[in-house]
Amino acid sequence: MSAIARPEVLIAIRMLSALIFLSAAVGKMRFWTVFEGVVANYRLLPRALIPAVAYALPPLEALIGACLLLGVAAPWAPLAAAVLLGVFAIAMTVNLLRGRSHIDCGCFQGALKQTLRWPLVARNAVLMLLAGFVAAAPFAPANGWDVFNGSMAGSALFLILQTLNALWAIHPGVRRPGRPPRAVQQAAVPRTELHAGTVA
8 A cells, every 4th residue: 555655656646637627627618608508418407506517617627636736735636636526427327327328428528528428437436536545645755756757657647548538539429330320319319418518
């Protein structure tokens, strides 16, 4: 356990989480009105709360990401990250159990836009556990090399994750034998659910 809690490991996890939250926040802020439709499509909030949540979530994600990046507000920043990732995982799970896998997960924007799938729930669960681990780990002083190595490792993990996200986003667009084209599937979706956007 002490080997896992080494300073460079904790910094790597913190850097990974920071980049995830910052990139998700930027994507949401670029398409704020579209993101409101994503929040509505989850059908978990009263209609009156949807605009407030949609406009408060991106700045909150940006704040958490900035704190993780700078290594401040510990252990509250990684704890907040873990809680938010857990909320997102629960929201996805509820809709998957409802059979509503066609809606946009809201994780990222543009080419990384994805519909709900169980691997996304698993991804958020793993990230939640990693953030919780950082929050619970005792303070460990880090030298310059620890910061450098941890930052590089966390950045590399983020690039790998984004590559996987891109592959996951491309996969649903590939037509499988025996399945109707995606355009036909979307035609059966109510107009109110055709909004797409970006949830970390």
